[in-house]
Amino acid sequence: MATENPNADGFGEVSRVRGILFEYLSFGASVFGLVALGVLLVYVAIDAFDLANASPEWLLTYFLTLVVPFLAFCLYSANDRDVTRRALVALGGGLVAVAVLFSAIEALLVPIPRLNWQLAYLFVVAAPVTAYLAYVGSRGRLGAVGFGLLGRLVGGVAVGLAVGTLFLVLDALLWFLAYTIGVLPAVGLYALGRVRSSPRARTAAAPVGLVGLTAAVFLRDVVATYPSDLIIYLWTIAIPVAAAGAFLVAGRRGRTAGAVVGGVPLAAATAGGFLAAGAGLPAPTVLLAIVLTGVPTAVYVSRVVDGGEGLAGLGLPLLLAAGAIAGALIVEALGVPAPNPWLDASFLTQAPSRTPEQAGLYPAIVGSVIIIAMVAVLSFALGVGTSVFLEEYTPESGALGTLTRILQVNIANLAAVPSVVYGLLGLGLFANLLGLGIGTAVTAALTLSLLILPITIISAQEAIRSVPDDLRRGSDAMGATRWQTTKNVVLPEAMPGILTGTILALGRAIGETAPLIMIGAATTVFRAPDSLFSRFSAMPMQIYTWAGFPQADFRYGVVAAGVITLLIILVGMNGTAILLRNRAERGS
C-alpha cells in the first residue's frame, strides 16, 4: 500500500553543508599551493626580465603588436562566438577590476612592492586568458596547424641545442667512426632485409653493427686524420635526418617533393654551419639546430599542404615574428625606455663573473644538461629493469617471495632517504672507491641516478602492475614466451605510466644541490665540461652561490634569471617526456 504519511521514514533530508564545505575545502587546498607558487614565479619573472622598470608604454606596445594578434588568431581558429565574448569580457572587465582593486589595496591596505597595476593585469588577467585561448584555439584545425608548426620550430631548435651540448662531452671522432662503420652498415642491412624481405640480411644487421662499433673503438686512436667537426655532424646527423624526412615525404608525394623537403633544410643547415664557422659561432650546434628544426618543419608543412585544411595556420610563426619586429621598431621609433633584462643572450652564453652585468650561466647549463641526460638514460634503464624483474620474474610465494617482499619494503624506504646521504654514498662509492673522481660529471650522474632510482622503480612497478592480467594470460595462451609477453604486451601497455614516473623523478634530480655539494661538485667553473670526467658545476649550485653574493644585483637579478633558465630547461625536458608519453599512449 502507498505511504500515507509523508513524514514516515524513507526519504528524509540529509544536511548538505558538510558536502559543500568539503568541496570548498578541497578547492582551497588545490588553489593554495598554486597561488603561492604563482606569486613567487611572478616575482622571479619580474626580476629576471627587469619588468619593474618596463614603462607602461613599452608593455602596451608589445601587448598590441604581439599579444593581441595572437589572441585574434586563437579566437579566429576557435570560431566560437561564446568564447570570443567571454574572452573580451575577461580582458576588458579584468582591466578595470585589476586597476581598481590594485589601487584600492595600495591606498587602503599595504603598498605592493615592485608591482604596478599594469603588470598585475598582465600576470593575473592577460596571461591566464592567453593560455586559455591558446588551448581553445589549438582545438580548431587552424590553431592545431599553427601550434604544430610553432612546436616543431621551437622543439627543433631546443633538440638541436641539446644534441650540440651533448657532443661537447662525447667524443665526436669516435662517434664518426662508430656511425660510419657500425651504425650505417647495420641500418643499411636491416633496410635491405626489409625491402627484399630477406630475413638473413635482417639478422645479420645486429652482429655487423656490433663488429663495426668494436672496430671503431679500436680504430679511434689508429686513424690519424678525421674530417672537421662540422663535416662529421653533417655526415652523421644532418644527412640521415634529411634523408629520413625526404623518405617520409617521397613515399606520399613523390620524389621531387621528398628531395625538396630533405634538400632545402640540409642546404640551409650546411650554409648556416659554414657561415657560423666563419663568424666564430659554434658551427656544429648551428648546423644541428637548423637541420633538426628544418626537416620536421618541412615534413609538417608538406603534410598540412597535402591535407589542405587549416593552411592559414602556417602563418602563426610569421604573425608572431612580425609582431615582435613591429614592437621593436615602434619602441625604437618612439624612444620608449625598454627594460634591461638580466636573462638575455649573454647570460646564457657567458661564464660566471664578479660583475652582475657580465655574469653568465653557460658552463652550469651545459653541466646540468649533460648530467640530466645521463641520469635519464641510467635511471630509466636501471629502474625499468628492476621493476620488470620484481613484477614479472620473481615468485610471489615461498622463501623467495618473502625475500622479494623485503626488497620491496627496502626500496620504498630508500625513496625517503635524504639526498645528502646519497651524496655521501656517491662520494664514498663512485668518487673514491671506484675512482671516478671527485666532482666529475659521471660521479654526479651516477649519484643522482641512485637518488631517483627508488622513485622510478616504484612508479614503474605500479605501471606494470596495472597492466591487466588478462592481457598476460591471453599472450600466454597464444604460445608467447615470457620474454615475448613482457616485450610485446606488458611494456607497451605500461610505458605511459613508466614515463610519468620518470618525468617526475628527473624533475627532482635536476634541482638537487645537496648531493652535488657532497660529491665535491664545483661552485663555479669558467668553461663548459668537455668530457664526462671533467669537473662541472650545475645550475642549482651556481644559483645557490649567487644567492649568497653580497651585491644586491646578484641576489635579485642574476639569481632570478638563473631560476627562470632552470625552469625553462625543466619545462622543455618535461615537455619532451610528455610528448613521448602521449605518443606511447596513442600507440598502445
Place this chain on the structure above:
Amino acid sequence: MASSHDADTAGITRRKSLAAIAGAGALGLAGCTQSGGSDGGSSLSGPINIAGSSTVFPLMSAVMEDFAEEYPEIDPDISSTGSGGGFSNFFCTGDTDFNNASRPIQPEEEELCAENGVEYVELIAATDALTVVVNPDADWIDSLTTDELAQIWRADPVQTWDEVRDEFPNEEINRFGAADTSGTYDYFIEAILGEEGHTSDYQATEQDNSIANGVAGDEYAIGYFGFAYYFQNPDQLKALGIDDGDGPVEPSLETASSGEYTPLSRPLFTYPSIESLGEEHIAEFARYFVEQTTNEDLVAGDVGYVPATEETQEEQMGKLEDAIEQAQE
C-alpha cells in the same frame, strides 16, 4: 681521323678536368680535417681545482675570471666549502690544488696533510675586517668593547642586552653567526673569545646573506661576518665600532689597512699544494694571484677586502718562488 683526334682531345680534357676536380676537392677537404690525437702543447692548459673558505671565494673567483680570460685553455673550478671543510675533505686528501682559508691552517689539519704527504705553502691573499652588525633601527647602540662582545658570544653568554651594558634595553639577544666549519668562526674565537669558546646558542650559517637577513629582521639581533657583505650593502645593516681599549673604531678599508681596526682585522690565506705547483699552469696562476693581491680595483672595489701592501706581496712572491723551485726540481 678527325674523330680520333677529337676523341684524344676529349680524353685529355676529361683527364685534366678530373685531375683538376680531384685537386680542388683535396684542397677543399684538407681545410675540413682535424687530427685524431689530443692537441696538447698550447701555452698554458690543464685543470686547476680550488676549494675552501667562502670568505675568500669571491676574491679567488674574481682573480680566476681574469686569468681564465687571459688563458682560455685552462680549466679552473672553484668550490666554496668553508676553510675547514676544504682542508679536511679535499685539500689534505690531495684532491685540490689550492685551499682558501680565512684563518691559518690548524694543527689537526697539518697532521692530516702530513699523513697524506700533501705539502703546501701559505700565501696571504688580502685582509678582511670582520664586521659586527646590528639592526639599523637599533639606535641605542653604536659600539661594543671587546669584553662586551665576548660576553655576548662566549660559551656561557649573557641573555639580555641590559646585562651587557646597563643603558641597553631589557631584551633578549638573538645571535646570528658563522658555522663552525667556517674560518670566520675560528678567527672570531681566536680574536675575541679565546679560551672561553663560542656559544652554541645562535643561528649558524655559511651564508652571509642569511646572517644579514636575520639581523635586518630583528631589532635586538647581532651578527658578524666578513667585511665584503657590509661593504656592498652599507644601508641594510649597521656596523658597530669595536673598542679594543683605544676607543671605538668602525670597520672600513682604511681602518683595516692602517691597523687601527683591531683585533678583528684578519689576514685571508690561500694554500697552494707544492706538488701542484710543479705544473706550469698552476705555478703561473699562483704568481698571477699574488700579483693581483695589490690590485686595488679588484680586491677593494669589486670584492670589498683590503689589498695587500707591496711589502707583503714581495714577501709572498718570494715564498711562492721558493716553493715553485722546490716543486719543479
